[in-house]
Amino acid sequence: MTLTIQNAFLPHTDGEAALGFYRDLLGFEVRQDVGYNDLRWITVGPANQPGTSIVLHPPVADPGVTEEERRVVLELIAKGVYTAITLSSDDLDALFERLAAAGADVIQEPTDQPYGVRDAAFRDPAGNLIRINQA
Template identity: 30%
Template structure:
């Protein structure tokens, strides 16, 4: 029986740049940062309060998972903003929005009342959008 989700993947254009964004702008902590033979890098981050949920910052490259054509297509879609990184929860959307703006995070929608709570929409430095929600 499955009991939880441990890892979710966010495809990024550059792992070093993404690490800087998620660590220094969003305040996430590094879970794993391992390089293995062949140039593969296993890089995860997580919110400080949720180390059990690791976000894999994966750079699509030609290799066992992707052909060169597929990796190029995924990179193009990332750059176009076609992917979402998910929903990040906060206890105070307005306060967190102000903190993240001060850290240089780009928002495409300020905190707005929705049926499910208060939501702001932002993008990471690869072009992935994410929702910041206060329920």
């Protein structure tokens, strides 16, 4: 039996800003860009991993969610505590420099962690925590 990760889900609050980060800065390819009413789902992923994607989805799209619940979720996203994803790069320092120079929200510069990982951290335009490990 083989088990793989196909999709991870991150909320976005601005589709164009999300594309600017994931497509233009990280270099992911856009696999789908689907709109429905005023909502938008964008699927991106690395070109060399066609079976693994990140689905950037509208937060709290469920019509049964109250305005108070929606407000709380949006506040948590903006603070970077709602969800996170960890990526890896074969050149963390070069990627860090590129993202920082482009104005990405830097949370942590490349650091050798005591648990054996060298990593850096950013927030995407919605506020999601993006950690990047040195591969």
